[in-house]
Amino acid sequence: VxxxxxxxxxxxxxxxxxxxxxxxLDLDESRVVVNLVGEHQILSRADFQRLVTHTLDAESAxxxxxxxxxxxxxxxxxxxxxxxxTKLRTKYSFLAGFTQxxxxxxxxxxxxxxxxxxxxxxxxxxxxxxxxxxxxxxGIDFAFRSPAKHQKIEFQGGEPLMxxxxxxxxxxxxxxxxxxxxESTRKxxxxxxxxxxxxxxxxxxxxxxxxxxxxxxxxxGPPTLHNTNRPRPGNDAYERTVEGIAxxxxxxxxGIVSAVMTTTRLSLEQPEAxxxxxxxxxFDHVFLRPISPYGFAVRTTQRTGYARASFLEFYCRALAHIxxxxxxxxxxxxxxxxxxxxxxLTPYATGYVxxxxxxxxxxxxxxxxxxxxxxxxxxxxxxAEMGDKTFRLGSLAENSYxxxxxxxxxxxxxxxSMNDAxxxxxxxxxxxxxxxxxxxxxxxxxxxxxxxPTSDFCTRNMGIISHLLRLYHGSDPYPRELFAAWxxxxxxxxxxxxxxx
Amino acid sequence: MHPMRLTRHTHRTLQWSVIGVAxxxxxxxxxxxxxxxxxxxxxxxxxxECITRLERVDDTHLRATCRAIGxxxxxxxxxxxxxxGLIDFGIRVxxxxxxASIRDLIFRQAFVEADL
Numbered sequence: 001v002x003x004x005x006x007x008x009x010x011x012x013x014x015x016x017x018x019x020x021x022x023x024x025l026d027l028d029e030s031r032v033v034v035n036l037v038g039e040h041q042i043l044s045r046a047d048f049q050r051l052v053t054h055t056l057d058a059e060s061a062x063x064x065x066x067x068x069x070x071x072x073x074x075x076x077x078x079x080x081x082x083x084x085x086t087k088l089r090t091k092y093s094f095l096a097g098f099t100q101x102x103x104x105x106x107x108x109x110x111x112x113x114x115x116x117x118x119x120x121x122x123x124x125x126x127x128x129x130x131x132x133x134x135x136x137x138x139g140i141d142f143a144f145r146s147p148a149k150h151q152k153i154e155f156q157g158g159e160p161l162m163x164x165x166x167x168x169x170x171x172x173x174x175x176x177x178x179x180x181x182x183e184s185t186r187k188x189x190x191x192x193x194x195x196x197x198x199x200x201x202x203x204x205x206x207x208x209x210x211x212x213x214x215x216x217x218x219x220x221g222p223p224t225l226h227n228t229n230r231p232r233p234g235n236d237a238y239e240r241t242v243e244g245i246a247x248x249x250x251x252x253x254x255g256i257v258s259a260v261m262t263t264t265r266l267s268l269e270q271p272e273a274x275x276x277x278x279x280x281x282x283f284d285h286v287f288l289r290p291i292s293p294y295g296f297a298v299r300t301t302q303r304t305g306y307a308r309a310s311f312l313e314f315y316c317r318a319l320a321h322i323x324x325x326x327x328x329x330x331x332x333x334x335x336x337x338x339x340x341x342x343x344x345l346t347p348y349a350t351g352y353v354x355x356x357x358x359x360x361x362x363x364x365x366x367x368x369x370x371x372x373x374x375x376x377x378x379x380x381x382x383x384a385e386m387g388d389k390t391f392r393l394g395s396l397a398e399n400s401y402x403x404x405x406x407x408x409x410x411x412x413x414x415x416x417s418m419n420d421a422x423x424x425x426x427x428x429x430x431x432x433x434x435x436x437x438x439x440x441x442x443x444x445x446x447x448x449x450x451x452x453p454t455s456d457f458c459t460r461n462m463g464i465i466s467h468l469l470r471l472y473h474g475s476d477p478y479p480r481e482l483f484a485a486w487x488x489x490x491x492x493x494x495x496x497x498x499x500x501x
Numbered sequence: 502m503h504p505m506r507l508t509r510h511t512h513r514t515l516q517w518s519v520i521g522v523a524x525x526x527x528x529x530x531x532x533x534x535x536x537x538x539x540x541x542x543x544x545x546x547x548x549x550e551c552i553t554r555l556e557r558v559d560d561t562h563l564r565a566t567c568r569a570i571g572x573x574x575x576x577x578x579x580x581x582x583x584x585x586g587l588i589d590f591g592i593r594v595x596x597x598x599x600x601a602s603i604r605d606l607i608f609r610q611a612f613v614e615a616d617l
Contacts, residue, residue, distance in 0.1 A: 018603075019596065019599055019600055020600060020603060021596075021597075021600040021603065021604040021607070022590075022595075022596070022600075023596075036604065036607060043523065052592055052595075052596065081603060081606055081607055081610065082610065083605045084611075085606075085608075085611040085614070086611070086612035088607060088608065088611040089611040089614065092611070092612075116520045419615055423545055424545065427546070427590070427593050430556070435530070451548070452545075453545070453546060453547070453548050453549035453550075454548075454549045
């Protein structure tokens with residue numbers, strides 16, 4: 001034997017392995033183990049017991065799988081730890097893109113009166129609810145101060161198209177300032193308008209033709225459901241949205257407009273119809289989202305709310321339908337599953353701020369409200385509209401970039417959203433796939449850290465992740481193939497419809 | 502409803518006297534077997550269904566008094582899940598300790614080489 005190499009017996013000593021960090025949970029009759037970087041393995045209870053007692057047979061398939069995925073190491077080599085460190089760095093790469101999404105609430109005016117609206121809206125006559133140019137200019141300053149090379153500026157409302165002149169100003173001013181910068185420090189800037197499309201005009205479309213602007217709209221499902229959820233004068237919200245989607249596609253291209261849906265109580269019985277609506281309108285994605293515990297959704301709970309188990313049932317039914325559509329040849333991606341599967345099956349970060357640790361509030365996205373106040377997230381400004389300004393980071397008129405992004409409020413948000421160390425999350429195998437939402441914790445439980453055993457966020461995400469794992473490891477091989485395909489497409493951040501109107 | 506109790510005969514045995522439907526369970530835990538950290542984490546994980554009071558009985562025993570929240574009753578399998586939970590959370594605590602230094606090394610290595 002070459003003295004520089006160990007003999008085979010060196011590698012075959014049962015029990016001569018060390019464990020690398022991982023967590024575990026029950027998954028039906030098995031146990032799922034997940035390591036620091038999100039790689040997972042399903043084990044029988046017997047193999048799990050052998051693993052943790054260092055008695056797993058080195059010749060067994062489970063041993064080989066666990067070794068390959070860095071759950072155990074049986075040499076003194078530093079390679080496994082170096083590889084895990086590299087993968088961990090990749091998982092946290094989103095931290096390098098500090099505040100990539102800058103949301104400008106250009107107006108609170110809106111012509112819809114949606115039951116679950118994420119922000120309190122006012123009538124379209126109240127122009128005092130428009131953002132000023134001075135505030136918008138300072139917001140652009142902040143976007144350029146953010147270290148991230150890629151910047152997305154998103155316009156929200158109210159209905160942002162009702163103050164299109166300010167959108168035009170921000171787009172042109174941001175492009176002018178970017179062009180004036182030395183080439184090496186220029187940003188790559190994209191723009192998005194979160195709109196119901198009812199106020200879309202030829203002038204707006206013409207402007208968008210010459211700028212990198214995309215559209216995100218709300219589509220809750222078939223006409224009756226959409227129009228019931230989203231009342232407006234004429235009761236034609238669905239018709240206007242569908243017409244707007246067609247016009248955007250015709251002028252700007254098919255992929256320029258994306259859509260998101262909000263699940264209300266009315267949605268629960270028709271997941272298949274909702275999915276079919278997206279297919280019939282030519283979308284290749286659907287984003288199944290629960291109702292948020294903010295804004296009018298809280299005030300109209302009797303009409304729109306539902307038990308947490310109901311959303312899981314809805315989600316699983318819709319996902320089953322999506323899988324069958326794909327099996328039959330219709331390409332359709334469910335975005336939330338895609339985000340989780342990307343965390344589960346690839347080494348990459350997703351850039352999705354709502355399922356991130358530390359939470360994306362402030363460090364991934366920031367909101368400049370119509371009145372110049374700055375909030376850590378869209379949900380934070382929704383709370384503010386309800387009278388709770390806990391997550392107000394400051395004011396565009398009064399505070400510097402350093403005061404807002406280095407202040408106590410943002411530091412508290414980050415410190416309370418590292419799910420590695422949160423009670424409950426620290427013991428949960430799904431921690432690398434999940435995130436933390438201190439704003440929701442505060443809104444629903446009165447505390448930034450929150451209480452996991454009674455958290456809707458926790459119950460919902462654990463249920464969805466377990467369901468995806470069951471499908472991925474089930475007897476039907478098709479979901480496994482489909483899920484793998486979903487994680488191998490375009491960069492995930494580019495596929496996530498941003499915001500809602 | 503009259504509060505019934507599930508009561509262990511002794512500290513060491515796993516015998517139970519099941520008397521009707523319970524809204525409260527009193528469980529004595531041998532801390533020479535079960536880590537206190539594991540006990541606390543288990544109690545936290547069950548805090549959606551019961552409120553738990555932990556008391557020291559003697560140098561090697563704790564008493565956990567678990568009372569159902571509100572008007573609810575403890576689930577029929579509560580005691581079994583509590584016992585299994587002690588084992589599982591014990592493994593979690595043990596794994597965390599066993600891998601703490603390497604976990605720390607991985608995080609340090611990941612971020613010291615990061616270009617943030």
